[in-house]
Amino acid sequence: MSPSAEPFLEVRNLKTHFPVEKGFLFKRRLGDVKAVDGVSFSLRQGETLGLVGESGCGKSTLGRTILQLVRPTAGAVILEGRLLTALRGASLREARSAFQMVFQDPYASLNPRMTVSDALAEAMQAHAKVPRRELPGRIGALLEKVGLSPQARRKYPHEFSGGQRQRIAIARALAVAPKLLVADEPVSALDVSIQAQIINLLARLSREMGLTLLFISHDLSVVKHIADRIAVMYLGRIVEIGPAAAVIEQPLHPYTKALISAIPIPDPRREASRARILLPGDPPSPLHPPGGCPFHPRCLHAIERCAQVVPALEPFGQSGRQASCIRMREINPA
């Protein structure tokens, strides 16, 4: 294990740009979609970071870039002192056993022709030489860990409901005993009563196995429940990061404030009494981001300078909070 002074996962100025081309034979490059545009943060071992933002903000691309499913345009990803962004071929494949991903759609991420036991065995053997006779025992233990009955092993994905399928997907990710798990909207496709079951499962697993978890979601109320820290993304950048309770209760960035005020609360009296910040317009296209602060065209606090200066993440207070807003200190009296 790395010394505790060193972060478990470090992301440094990560950029993922996708070229946008027009034409078939004579391609013209129209520009870049800067899906991730200069993101830096670090995670301690066992920590859960909730990554939130609206569609198109680059949160999924960031998750995939960290796991090297998409290669970055620039920047570095360091996992336990190892520079993942420099790994290629066999060494990257070997490193992958340390990090796994759970996707939003459990229907699409499982092979319909493989039984649960086959899918788990394949994952186990892909990264480690597990003796054949040990497989049934390990699969049984894994199923129990994610709350599925032993009978599940002989069934196919279509025989399960959405929530159970997500449990299988989680079991498969855990089959290689990873240290880092990236969960991309793992509960968004599920019903409310099932969502809670999966959130509890992920929270318990990260606690019991010391998993470091990057939990990506558009839903702040879900993230609030599972994350130690929360990072809010807007147009490819982190606009605010800090301890979960602090970010939810006293958001610093105007975008975070609006996002939190827009979450409906299932309590009629509180709903009736609270003030909602209604943002004008839609999130801008990442192909043509506005100059200056990417949020300024929708921001209620924007001044002229906001259109000129690209704000950097700056610390606020003592608790490790950061936000990128040049008016942060004016609009948030300490």
Next chain:
Amino acid sequence: MPLLTVENLSAAFHTRNGVVRAVQDVSFQLERGETLGIVGESGSGKSVTCYAILGLVPQPPGRIEAGRALFGGVDLLACSHRQLNRIRGRRISMIFQDAMTSLNPFLRIGEQLIEPLMIHEKIARSAATDRALVMLDEAGISEAEHRLKMYPHEFSGGMRQRVMIAMALITKPDLLIADEPTTALDVTVQAQILELIRKMQNELGMAVILVSHDLGIVSGFCNRVLVMYAGRVMESARTDDLFYHTKHPYTRGLRNSIPALQMKGAELHTIPGQPPDPHHPLPGCPFAPRCAHAVEYCAREEIVMLEAAPQHGTACLRVQKENLSI
């Protein structure tokens, strides 16, 4: 007289794998200007209820097995196609979750906006276009004149939903049925769209049925709520009563599993188990296998909606028999 009275509506789908009773014995009333929320998880029958009212359940495989839906003295479930066509799109409009699939991708927005006017009010094209311009403006779409010439794909998700709302409301209906109108949208855009529906409701004085899986949206938006599970109404009450004097364990469980109310650390409250298989309905209360309060007779006796307090109905047998507090 209520604007809409639905009595004992039952709808089923006859599939190869057997009969799915999607909606069973649903009754409710809606007054003019009122907002009713229908809440439930996927497969609870909330959308089918609305489709049935508008004659949008495909038959076959669907079948309306029983019930009446009285709207202005006409039974929508029994009237002729012509009668229904005079009501739909004029006095009752509907918007859907996915605006892209309800807009015609080949037609300019302008054409689609004025279509209901030309059909239902038989006014001249130029007059209809003027109304469309006003309506787009009301729906918060700037540069309306320019936008009329655009195609659906040129709009963002939130903008498309605004166009849908403009289209649904251009005939000034008495009732708007909104089926998960914001589920596909981001939260900041969702807030805009709900605000727009509320504003239009105040201006036109129409009634709204909001179908949603999200109790949070319903709590801030609706006067009254129906909670559905496995095709049946479990609880029906004024919004405040539903939240503060809950009379069904399912409603309580649904509300408690929402993370918004719970802080980190504590285990999130869950409803154990899975929703029932619609092909194999169990006798008794459909929620009994997952219910913490279930006793022996819950799995045996048929459930019916009964009033447990003024204007507060519940289908929970234990609340009805023993006045159990949930």
